[in-house]
Amino acid sequence: SQTIHQWPATLVQPVGSPLSLECTVEGTSNPNLYWYRQAAGRGLQLLFYSVGIGQISSEVPQNLSASRPQDRQFILSSKKLLLSDSGFYLCAWSTQTSEQYFGPGTRLTVT
Amino acid sequence: SQQGEEDPQALSIQEGENATMNCSYKTSINNLQWYRQNSGRGLVHLILIRSNEREKHSGRLRVTLDTSKKSSSLLITASRAADTASYFCATEGGGADGLTFGKGTHLIIQP
Numbered sequence: 560s561q562t563i564h565q566w567p568a569t570l571v572q573p574v575g576s577p578l579s580l581e582c583t584v585e586g587t588s589n590p591n592l593y594w595y596r597q598a599a600g601r602g603l604q605l606l607f608y609s610v611g612i613g614q615i616s617s618e619v620p621q622n623l624s625a626s627r628p629q630d631r632q633f634i635l636s637s638k639k640l641l642l643s644d645s646g647f648y649l650c651a652w653s654t655q656t657s658e659q660y661f662g663p664g665t666r667l668t669v670t
Numbered sequence: 671s672q673q674g675e676e677d678p679q680a681l682s683i684q685e686g687e688n689a690t691m692n693c694s695y696k697t698s699i700n701n702l703q704w705y706r707q708n709s710g711r712g713l714v715h716l717i718l719i720r721s722n723e724r725e726k727h728s729g730r731l732r733v734t735l736d737t738s739k740k741s742s743s744l745l746i747t748a749s750r751a752a753d754t755a756s757y758f759c760a761t762e763g764g765g766a767d768g769l770t771f772g773k774g775t776h777l778i779i780q781p
Contacts, residue, residue: 593712602703602715603760603769618712649769651713659713661771 561586565650565662573670578623578637580665582650585631590652592633593659594625597647609633645669675772676759682778689746691775693759694739702735703769704744705758713758716744749779 562585572578584590594606605618607625615625622641626634633650650662675694683689693702701720705713719726719735719742726733732745746753756776760769 595713597769602718603705603713604715605712608712659707659771 561652561660563650563652563660563662565648565665567665568663569666569668571668571670572640574642575639578635578640578644578667580635580648580650580667582633582635582662583631584633584652587631587652587654589630590654592627593651593653594633594635595649595651597649598645603649607635640669642669676757676775678775679773680776680778682780683749684780685749685751687749689749689753689777689779691744691757691777693742693744693772695742695759695761695770695772696740697761697763699737699761699763701762702733702742703760703762704731704733704742705760705771707756707758707774709755716757746777751779751781753777754779 564583566581591610593608595603596606597603607615607617609615609627612627612630622644623635623637645668648665648667651659653659677692681689699721701718703718704716706716707713717726717728717731717733719733721737724735730747735742742759744757754777756774758771758774760771762769
């Protein structure tokens with residue numbers, strides 16, 4: 560069976576510090592991978608999606624970047640965090656035709 | 671975890687007809703959201719309805735919420751072929767766990 564892991568679960572970082580959130584998927588090959596952000600009381604916002612290694616599409620301009628160094632690994636990064644980067648970050652995977660399966664999420668607080 | 675249950679799981683209608691999808695949930699919520707997913711693409715946020723609201727409109731979309739029955743419906747009027755997609759409801763409670771998604775309704779609009 561397929562599983563998706565995200566870490567860390569919670570993170571508190573000062574403004575201007577770097578960020579690295581990692582997501583890995585097990586039990587499937589060549590998945591589509593996604594990073595979302597949710598601000599409290601707001602909808603889920605798609606940040607990045609990837610259909611293969613090294614292939615990243617960005618949905619909105621922002622202070623973040625994503626990389627996919629391996630087939631089942633998706634990393635969300637920032638060189639310098641802003642207060643507005645605080646939120647709940649979700650990684651998800653899917654096949655070409657399946658629904659999306661979400662990871663447990665990372666709650667990021669930028670202070 | 672997923673607490674939303676959408677029905678039907680699949681719906682096929684003719685272009686121009688109205689499409690209605692339903693969502694039920696189990697716990698108390700702060701808001702309920704509807705998302706669309708085109709095959710192989712990320713989720714797109716459609717509409718958010720708060721727990722103290724009963725109905726909300728956005729273009730051809732109408733969402734209702736009945737907190738006493740713990741259910742919501744999404745109505746798409748005058749459907750178009752481009753509305754073909756999977757539609758998901760997601761609930762946000764009072765905790766820090768982010769969104770909880772249902773399994774989705776796959777909508778097919780026949781031209």
